[in-house]
Amino acid sequence: MNTDPYTLTATEALSQIEAGELSTVAWITSCQERIRQREPEIRAWAYINEQVIGDVEERIRCDGRPSIPIGVKDIIDVFGLPTMMGTDFHDPAPAVREGGSIAILRESGCVFMGKTVTTELGHRNPGPTRNPKDTRHTPGGSSSGSAAAVADYMVPICLGTQTSGSVVRPASYCGVLGYKPTYGDFDKTGILANAPSMDTLGILARSVDDIGLLRKLLLEEKVDKICDADLSALSFGVLRAPPWETADVEVRDLIEDFTRTLSASGARVADIQLDLEVSRLQVLHRLISGYEFRRSIAFERTKHLDLLSSVLRNGRLADGERVCRREYQSALQELAGLRLGLAGAFGDVDIVISPSASGVAPATLDSTGDAAFNSAWTLAGNPVITLPLFHAEASGLPIGCQFTAGVAQDDLLLAAAKKIMMLFGPPTFAA
Amino acid sequence: MNTDPYTLTATEALSQIEAGELSTVAWITSCQERIRQREPEIRAWAYINEQVIGDVEERIRCDGRPSIPIGVKDIIDVFGLPTMMGTDFHDPAPAVREGGSIAILRESGCVFMGKTVTTELGHRNPGPTRNPKDTRHTPGGSSSGSAAAVADYMVPICLGTQTSGSVVRPASYCGVLGYKPTYGDFDKTGILANAPSMDTLGILARSVDDIGLLRKLLLEEKVDKICDADLSALSFGVLRAPPWETADVEVRDLIEDFTRTLSASGARVADIQLDLEVSRLQVLHRLISGYEFRRSIAFERTKHLDLLSSVLRNGRLADGERVCRREYQSALQELAGLRLGLAGAFGDVDIVISPSASGVAPATLDSTGDAAFNSAWTLAGNPVITLPLFHAEASGLPIGCQFTAGVAQDDLLLAAAKKIMMLFGPPTFAA
Numbered sequence: 071m072n073t074d075p076y077t078l079t080a081t082e083a084l085s086q087i088e089a090g091e092l093s094t095v096a097w098i099t100s101c102q103e104r105i106r107q108r109e110p111e112i113r114a115w116a117y118i119n120e121q122v123i124g125d126v127e128e129r130i131r132c133d134g135r136p137s138i139p140i141g142v143k144d145i146i147d148v149f150g151l152p153t154m155m156g157t158d159f160h161d162p163a164p165a166v167r168e169g170g171s172i173a174i175l176r177e178s179g180c181v182f183m184g185k186t187v188t189t190e191l192g193h194r195n196p197g198p199t200r201n202p203k204d205t206r207h208t209p210g211g212s213s214s215g216s217a218a219a220v221a222d223y224m225v226p227i228c229l230g231t232q233t234s235g236s237v238v239r240p241a242s243y244c245g246v247l248g249y250k251p252t253y254g255d256f257d258k259t260g261i262l263a264n265a266p267s268m269d270t271l272g273i274l275a276r277s278v279d280d281i282g283l284l285r286k287l288l289l290e291e292k293v294d295k296i297c298d299a300d301l302s303a304l305s306f307g308v309l310r311a312p313p314w315e316t317a318d319v320e321v322r323d324l325i326e327d328f329t330r331t332l333s334a335s336g337a338r339v340a341d342i343q344l345d346l347e348v349s350r351l352q353v354l355h356r357l358i359s360g361y362e363f364r365r366s367i368a369f370e371r372t373k374h375l376d377l378l379s380s381v382l383r384n385g386r387l388a389d390g391e392r393v394c395r396r397e398y399q400s401a402l403q404e405l406a407g408l409r410l411g412l413a414g415a416f417g418d419v420d421i422v423i424s425p426s427a428s429g430v431a432p433a434t435l436d437s438t439g440d441a442a443f444n445s446a447w448t449l450a451g452n453p454v455i456t457l458p459l460f461h462a463e464a465s466g467l468p469i470g471c472q473f474t475a476g477v478a479q480d481d482l483l484l485a486a487a488k489k490i491m492m493l494f495g496p497p498t499f500a501a
Numbered sequence: 502m503n504t505d506p507y508t509l510t511a512t513e514a515l516s517q518i519e520a521g522e523l524s525t526v527a528w529i530t531s532c533q534e535r536i537r538q539r540e541p542e543i544r545a546w547a548y549i550n551e552q553v554i555g556d557v558e559e560r561i562r563c564d565g566r567p568s569i570p571i572g573v574k575d576i577i578d579v580f581g582l583p584t585m586m587g588t589d590f591h592d593p594a595p596a597v598r599e600g601g602s603i604a605i606l607r608e609s610g611c612v613f614m615g616k617t618v619t620t621e622l623g624h625r626n627p628g629p630t631r632n633p634k635d636t637r638h639t640p641g642g643s644s645s646g647s648a649a650a651v652a653d654y655m656v657p658i659c660l661g662t663q664t665s666g667s668v669v670r671p672a673s674y675c676g677v678l679g680y681k682p683t684y685g686d687f688d689k690t691g692i693l694a695n696a697p698s699m700d701t702l703g704i705l706a707r708s709v710d711d712i713g714l715l716r717k718l719l720l721e722e723k724v725d726k727i728c729d730a731d732l733s734a735l736s737f738g739v740l741r742a743p744p745w746e747t748a749d750v751e752v753r754d755l756i757e758d759f760t761r762t763l764s765a766s767g768a769r770v771a772d773i774q775l776d777l778e779v780s781r782l783q784v785l786h787r788l789i790s791g792y793e794f795r796r797s798i799a800f801e802r803t804k805h806l807d808l809l810s811s812v813l814r815n816g817r818l819a820d821g822e823r824v825c826r827r828e829y830q831s832a833l834q835e836l837a838g839l840r841l842g843l844a845g846a847f848g849d850v851d852i853v854i855s856p857s858a859s860g861v862a863p864a865t866l867d868s869t870g871d872a873a874f875n876s877a878w879t880l881a882g883n884p885v886i887t888l889p890l891f892h893a894e895a896s897g898l899p900i901g902c903q904f905t906a907g908v909a910q911d912d913l914l915l916a917a918a919k920k921i922m923m924l925f926g927p928p929t930f931a932a
Contacts, residue, residue: 149800161597170694170799177803254833255826257796259694263601266689266697289826365688368601369580372608395686395720399909402685403844406837413834478830 075100080138080226081279087136094126094136101139101183105224111205112222113198114215116144116154118184125181137181140284141219141228143212144185145192145262146271148172151182155262156190156197156212157370159377169260171229171271171288178287183225186215189438191367192231192264193386195379196438203245203467207431210240211438213274217244220274227275227284233264233359235427235444237272238456238472243431243439245458245468247487249273249281252478253451256288263366264386265359267402268449278488281455285480299485301335301493307342307419312349313442318429321469324460328471329423331494342419347408351446354401354408356389358449361398364390405449409477412450416476421486426456426470443472453480455487459494506531511569511657512710518567525557525567532570532614536655542636543653544629545646547575547585549615556612568612571715572650572659574643575616576623576693577702579603582613586693587621587628587643588801590808600691602660602702602719609718614656617646620869622798623662623695624817626810627869634676634898638862641671642869644705648675651705658706658715664695664790666858666875668703669887673901674862674870676889678918680704680712683909684882687719694797695817696790698833699880709919712886716911730916732766732924738773738850743780744873749860752900755891759902760854762925773850778839782877785832785839787820789880792829795821836880840908843881847907852917857887857901874903884911886918890925 075083075097086092102122109115126137142148145155147165149172154160172182187197189212199214201207202222209218213230217240220228230237232250241248250272258271271288275281278296286293308329314322333339363386364371370378371387378387416422425443432439447454456470473490475483506514506528517523533553540546557568573579576586578596580603585591603613618628620643630645632638633653640649644661648671651659661668663681672679681703689702702719706712709727717724739760745753764770794817795802801809802818809818856874863870878885887901904921906914 149804163594163597166592166594167800170796173799173803174796177799252830254698254830257793257799258697259797260800263690267685291826362688365601365605366690368604368608368688369598369691372604373580395722396909399683399685403908406841410837410841477834478827 076104076223078226079275079277079280081277081283083226084136084138094130095123098122098126098137098139098181101225105183108222108224112200112202112218114186114219114222114224116185116187116215117152119151119182122181122183129179135179137179138227139183139225140175140180141183141186141216141225142172143216143228143230144188145231146172146229147260148182148185151185153185156188156192157377159374167260170257172260174257174290175287180287186213186219186228188212189214190379190382191370192233192236192262193382194438195381196435200435201244201431203431204465207433207467208243208435208438210243210431212236213240214438216274217241217246217248220244220246220276227273227280230272230274231261232270232272232444232448233268234355234448235441237274238444238454238470239427239439239441241274241456242426242458242468242470247275247278247281247455247457249455250448250453251285251480252453255480265362266366267358267362268355268451270448278484278491282484285484296488297481297485299489301332301337301486301489304420304486305338305418306332307340307422309342309344309422309424311345313428314424316428316442317425320462321425321429324469325423325425325471328459328494335493342415342422344415347412347415348446350404350408351449354405355445355449357393357397357401358405360386360389361393363387409450412452413477416479420475420479420482422474424472424474426472430462430465430467430469447474452477453483455483457487457491458496507535507654509657510706510708510711512708512714514657515567515569525561526554529553529557529568529570529612532656536614539653539655543631543633543649545617545650545653545655547616547618547646548583550582550613553612553614560610566610568610569658570614570656571606571611572614572617572647572656573603574647574659574661575619576662577603577660578691579613579616582616584616587619587623588808590805598691601688603691605688605721606718611718617644617650617659619643620645621810621813622801623664623667623693624813625869626812627866631866632675632862634862635896638864638898639674639866639869641674641862643667644671645869647705648672648677648679651675651677651707658704658711661703661705662692663701663703663875663879664699665786665879666872668705669875669885669901669903670858670870670872672705673857673887673889673899676899678706678709678712678886678888680886681879681884682716682911683884686911696793697797698789698793699786699882701879709915709922713915716915727919728912728916730920732763732768732917732920735851735917736769736849737763738771738853740773740775740853740855742776744859745855747859747873748856751893752856752860755900756854756856756902759890759925766924773846773853775846778843778846779877781835781839782880785836786876786880788824788828788832789836791817791820792824794818840881843883844908847910851906851913853905855903855905857903861893861896861898861900878905883908884914886914888918888922889927
């Protein structure tokens, strides 16, 4: 093979390894070399694990199985590595217990290339990471380093987390795939909590197959091929609910064009009316996430308040201070009703289409952009994937398209996503 | 005052401190002395914090406020103290970040006397703790040390957690009060997860006032007196749903007598039919808690399987292995419906009365008893308090009575509990 191994998806690399055309060590060494070369410019990593080749060789000695190199957002505990959570005041002592999902992935053959940059405590204050597609632009957040590392071919797959839009938005801005499963599907122990009622572990990758692979590993289920979806058997709903009109005209036009193409290919495509549900979910998202965040970071708030950014103090922390318990409790009650209502709506439509973000990555490193298109789905708990289907005419920067399925319909969502990428996705992700 | 300070509730001690009749240091020193004297027999503590008087003096220097001494179940991280989780293989390194609820309590003036014994990973395999009412009997679990330390006057208040019946059962067995709030009311960060969909932080104490005090501190709300409840304005429902018939005849008779007395005092008392709901909740509890527990302890399961007890491996871990994701997801869906249905039932009745446990603490140190009377409410998320209203005729051992209110009706529950303790509670808790 002539391709540099670091450009491969995990599925491609594992297939070459199985065919004897590639060794695990060569693959991971290639990723390491890519990181060494590109990290000074991209700044995707909070900590690079220098022991990783040792872990790979240990595994080969033990059972001969190949390893899969993964990057982990630095709010998730990995045994033996520090967890800094986007601050400089946390104790850099290596974690003595690791997240359940990390332990499960380790057991299944993953090795951890390092910890990827997060915004401060998973909120909005940016880290140093730059967007590989144009380093003057934000990579988005809070899973900033995870999106940038995958987009820049440093590692095939990264873990991220989403409380508002922290997987989908950076994936869209960096031109990769970002997947947030049904709420509750992946274990969240050992992960810094922001708003536990909606915090979700997600996956950033360069192919639907890689997302499907990691999903199965995280669920400790048999890894199998993603089903071949028949688009003509699927019903899509285009969601033009607010904040639709806040998206750039180009984004809206690209989605309208895409839905026409999808329809022409045989899929059923119609409008879906969820204006009331989405706007209530957005209001409840702010209430619930604010109230819970303020408690979740009580250690930092009470012990290190002076060291927290004004973005954090004036953002979700201030939101939380304005919410009383009665409002919080009635918001949770209303949410239960909205979730039931949405389950009904997803009886009529399989997949909802909406923008992943209002436009391309903003030309700044001081902000990570806006999660207005994502927060309702995060709170509702539906599975979501963003696919890098479009590019802006002027800048060439990527624009994602967000697909949402009914709760627990992740298999259907990934099957549809795979078919859409095959038919309408960019011809190649080659570096 | 002639009473030894360690016998006081926190509310009583704070009142004496305010009146200048007691000093914080004298109070906490008295508790320490009690611990030193009794610990060899009771074995309630996994770790005793020798720095606590230093913390108290520091607070007095800073703002002159009194401190409240608290014991913390050893699955909850407290900054600077080890967290062993009822195992001997966890790293005894001091925690570098503490739970949100701990940080909130610390900020509000609590000091941490130490870590109380828990069963192995919060499941069923017992620690060394003995029941202070009769040391041949189990204190119950998994908040074993918390219940024993409060019952034995080592400390006025302890934190515990409940996934099945781990606050209510040990409180009932040890003859103290145990309170589990509405699911979601207290922050759970920094606490070993067992089954996040139902894990709840709770309080063990010797008075309703102390529970009300700690609740307000945990909620960061103004501490005020618990309202005076008018029992004749309240409607009680007696729940004789299964597992009612598995309770000892003595327990059932005591509850029947009590409800007659309650009725004679003017309260409305009627039967409540929730057989179907309770039995489904018990089935779902086993499914959901098993599935989630297996993931939550993935670190221990993958790295230290040989060091886990057979009780744990053959208990909830084996339960979890038998549950597939589809069953888990449909259990969560069914739970959402059951919670809505229960909200309707609590429109007709204010407080449900049922046994806290099937009988007195079993005469063994090899088991912590059974949570059959508690698990449905833990999963449903309703607030629950057990009150030490009864004693067994033969052994004199305590028997609790369990009171459950509607979701978010914690204030009403505590007000009723206070009135019930005043009218029908034991005349004194004096040592």
